[in-house]
């Protein structure tokens with residue numbers, strides 16, 4: 056029994072040893088296989104990682120490229136914008152050259168005649184009252200303040216005093232105006248409700264009135280062109296006089312309601328007007344604000360055709376042109392009573408783009424601002440000045 060048992064143990068242990076060995080072999084093979092696979096994975100992972108890295112680098116490079124492209128595109132767009140602007144300006148210029156033909160006359164004989172007439176009338180030397188020698192070099196800024204009233208009208212400050220009072224003349228033939236204490240009072244009021252109503256004894260005609268030292272100067276509506284001087288503090292007519300010119304015409308072809316455009320500047324009061332005698336051009340007169348007498352008259356080379364408004368700065372009249380289909384307003388003809396500025400040294404000055412028309416432009420010598428009425432909008436333009444003799 057013991058022997059049999061011993062045999063079994065020996066066999067079993069032999070068997071066990073053999074089985075163990077086989078198991079060990081098997082395990083080793085599996086381990087090797089796993090190691091192989093691990094190393095394969097490892098290899099693959101590191102390949103993936105490096106591929107991923109490469110891909111990332113490529114993406115970064117492409118993104119950089121895209122950024123650069125975007126910049127290039129943007130600068131191209133900018134350049135296109137600049138070119139568009141230039142083309143537009145050139146078109147404006149060409150249109151201006153071909154449209155209004157300012158200061159150019161076709162008929163030579165007519166020119167000669169007019170030059171002679173002009174020389175006669177213009178030969179008296181103008182003696183300046185101030186040492187003002189500014190001329191406009193550009194329009195620096197525009198501010199749209201408000202919209203009250205209809206398409207045509209006029210608004211102004213008292214141009215001869217520092218009171219700061221503002222006056223609104225709605226329409227081309229009314230007899231009631233509004234007074235405000237300041238521009239701020241005007242802009243902060245609802246419509247014209249915050250203003251003081253001032254009733255005139257007669258209607259005004261056109262848009263050529265001026266407020267100067269607490270007096271309103273206006274042209275009375277009617278057949279005869281009568282200048283009225285109205286005391287705004289007392290509410291009374293202070294004086295009136297018939298304007299001493301025969302056969303008057305509307306002074307600006309684009310605003311035919313205005314026959315006489317009164318203007319204030321550093322030198323005092325002016326009248327811009329037109330007559331049949333020199334029907335193509337704008338005429339200028341110096342007006343005595345005390346007596347309403349005309350002190351001196353000039354023919355200007357500035358055409359009435361396509362003119363919309365004008366104003367005087369330092370004894371130089373600036374005529375503003377537009378077209379029947381409203382385009383860009385521009386100062387395209389100047390005339391200086393002291394002969395220091397000619398059309399050649401005055402650049403064409405464009406107003407900021409609005410494609411509207413000005414029914415009036417009033418210069419404020421104390422502020423160097425233009426008070427403009429454009430289709431019911433009250434606008435201020437800030438002028439950039441330079442000395443008349445600077446080139």
Ligand SMILES: *[C@@H]1O[C@H](CO)[C@@H](O)[C@H](O)[C@H]1NC(C)=O
Nearest residue numbers: 203204205206225226246247
């Ligand atoms: C201004 O005049 C227009 C007509 O020209 C009129 O319709 C409008 O009511 C007037 N506005 C004011 C504030 O007087």
